[in-house]
Amino acid sequence: MDNSDEKHTRYQQAEALDGPVVLPLPQATQDLHQAQEDLRTHGCCIVNNVLDDNAISDLKARMDRQFAAELALGEQCPDRGSSNKIVIPNLVNKGKHYLDLVERHETEALAGFLLGKDFLLSSLTAHMFLGTTPAIELIHRDQGQIPASVEFPAIFNLFYTLDDFTPQRGSTVVFPGSHRWPLGYRVHPPKAELGHQVTLTAGSLFAFDGRLWHGTGANHEGHRRRAISIFCCAPWVRQQENAAAATSHDVFDTASPKLRARLGLKTYGTLGNINGTRIEHQRIAFGNVDVAFPDELIGENAELIPLQKSRKLD
Ligand SMILES: O=C(O)CCC(=O)C(=O)O
Structure with missing residues (x-):
């Protein structure tokens, strides 16, 4: 039996690589079919010119305002940890402008391709730096909770970039092709220096398979390097943010049927x-x-x- 018969998507795994071969980065494209093919072969894709200048500046201003407002909560502000790379969690309650990214056709086309049409929103977060960072952060696979022997994606991360991503600003380090590495190379991370750092323009969509080794680069400039992460999972995987408990009912009540389904209400x-x-x-x-x-x-x-x-x- 062809194993696609028993799967929840039409995604066809590209053949395994012989060893821990790091492929070149895929070229930026505006063709979503090409992006899907890049996901198959490279485990990541870059779609450029997705957000226009107005949308980028609006989202940046809103994100900065959100960050400052949460900080003003004082002791009630969530603990941001000690790193200058921070994540603002649970954006589902923090404005329709973030939820709209979940429903964008690029998100649908790529996440649906990789995870099947019933994929869930696993978390919705903002990523930004508050200053420089000394080193590349932990190289990891987002699909770390799922056995490494699983030969298909169950997690998918889509980054909508709001600033240019450059190596000096701590752009993401990735290992293209690592979703196709033999099992023995999927448990312990490769050396960070062997990966490639992406270069992206603001308003791009940079997306990667949950099996791909990657990590946040070291930010030498201290630039904010903002992005919104639409983190998705297969419909049978536990969501990263517990949407049923942590979503305001105001959001559920006004969400489209599609968005409610993405949040788990299907x-x-x-x-x-x-x-x-x-x-x-x-x-x-x-x-x-x-x-x-x-x-x-x-x-x-x-x-x-x-x-x-x-x-x-x-
Ligand atoms: O911030 C980045 O460049 C990557 C973030 C990351 O590793 C993740 O969200 O899993």
Whole structure:
């Protein structure tokens, strides 16, 4: 049997490489079919001129404002760690402008190709530097929780860049082709110096297979080097940010059916339902169906337990 018969996508794995061969970086393209082919062969792709200048400056200003506003929360501001490379998490609640990137056709075309049409949003985060960093960060595979012997992508990271990415600014170090390395080279990371650093213009989409070895480069200039990461997973993988618990119901209530599905409010076979009191379109059969929130959960002896909504009601 052709193994594509039992898979959830039409993605066909390129043949294994003989050893830990680092391929050249793929060329930037605007052709999404070429980008899909680059994902197959190189495990990464660069699509340029995706965001226009207005969208780039708007997103940059919003991201800087978000960062400053969270900092002003003082002790309530999430711990950002000690590195000058920081991640602002859980952008699902932080404005439609970020959610729109999830629904862009480039995201759909590439994530759908790699993970299948029912892929989930695993997390939505902003990446930026606050100053210089001394060294390349940990080389890793985003698919690290999934056995290395798995021969297909289950995770996919799409970076929408808001600044030019250059080696001096700590652009991403990648090992093109490493998703095709033999099993013995998939567990311990290769030496960082053997990878390539990407050079990208602001407004590009740089995307990579969850099996690809990569890491954040050292930022010698201290430039902010901002990007938004749309981190996606197969519909049977646990999401990085627990969307069901950490998404404001205001967002769920106004999201399109597609976005609700990406956040996990669509079943995948028998996975992902919410069972409580009766809702209008009760799930009665197998298949992928939209999930709605019941008003109440049913507890012991049918005690009705109100479902917590995100906002406090007056
Ligand atoms: O910031 C970068 O260049 C890469 C980030 C990264 O390694 C990741 O999100 O997994």
